[in-house]
Amino acid sequence: xxxxxxxxxxxxxxxxxxxxxxxxxxxxxxxxxxxxxxxxxxxxxxxxxxxxxxxxxxxxxxxxxxxxxxxxxxxxxxxxxxxxxxxxxxxxxxxxxxxxxxxxxxxxxxxxxxxxxxxxxxxxxxxxxxxxxxxxxxxxxxxxxxxxxxxxxxxxxxxxxxxxxxxxxxxxxxxxxxxxxxxxxxxxxxxxxxxxxxxxxxxxxxxxxxxxx
Numbered sequence: 001x002x003x004x005x006x007x008x009x010x011x012x013x014x015x016x017x018x019x020x021x022x023x024x025x026x027x028x029x030x031x032x033x034x035x036x037x038x039x040x041x042x043x044x045x046x047x048x049x050x051x052x053x054x055x056x057x058x059x060x061x062x063x064x065x066x067x068x069x070x071x072x073x074x075x076x077x078x079x080x081x082x083x084x085x086x087x088x089x090x091x092x093x094x095x096x097x098x099x100x101x102x103x104x105x106x107x108x109x110x111x112x113x114x115x116x117x118x119x120x121x122x123x124x125x126x127x128x129x130x131x132x133x134x135x136x137x138x139x140x141x142x143x144x145x146x147x148x149x150x151x152x153x154x155x156x157x158x159x160x161x162x163x164x165x166x167x168x169x170x171x172x173x174x175x176x177x178x179x180x181x182x183x184x185x186x187x188x189x190x191x192x193x194x195x196x197x198x199x200x201x202x203x204x205x206x207x208x209x210x211x212x213x
Contacts, residue, residue, distance in 0.1 A: 063141055076124050099131065125154055
């Protein structure tokens with residue numbers, strides 16, 4: 001046992017409480033000092049990627065947070081158009097606050113039709129651009145956009161250029177999907193990579209309602 005650990009072990013509960021309070025006081029002062037320097041406000045480009053579960057789940061969490069703050073949200077689902085998901089059913093209860101557009105025909109390995117996938121991706125992107133440019137929505141979620149960028153159904157340079165040149169300054173844009181392109185990662189303000197540690201699918205458990213959809 002180290003000298004410090006031994007000293008702590010000999011302290012009374014009151015002494016431990018006082019020590020903790022002093023430590024947290026110093027931490028709060030340091031935190032407040034850092035926060036005082038963060039004064040810029042801007043609409044963020046947020047990317048959720050990686051092989052782990054939770055990319056769209058986290059993005060829909062942002063959607064509900066935005067709705068809770070009185071913001072209007074636009075959603076374009078690039079590949080999950082045919083899925084009857086729990087989040088879509090929940091969001092349909094907010095008809096005046098959220099706009100949902102499901103443009104995809106399913107994952108590309110399901111459609112097995114490249115030209116059809118390209119056409120669906122282009123139509124979804126046109127809808128996404130309209131939502132990003134309008135003055136009604138403060139957040140736009142582009143669910144699984146990374147998938148169509150990975151398969152080059154859309155040009156990533158076109159997407160990044162549009163976001164850089166035309167996205168309103170205070171509008172948030174959230175992009176999900178594994179294998180995010182480096183160009184988009186480099187441009188984004190916030191990037192989170194979901195890492196898979198363990199997944200029940202590998203143990204033979206099928207997708208569960210309320211968890212996967």
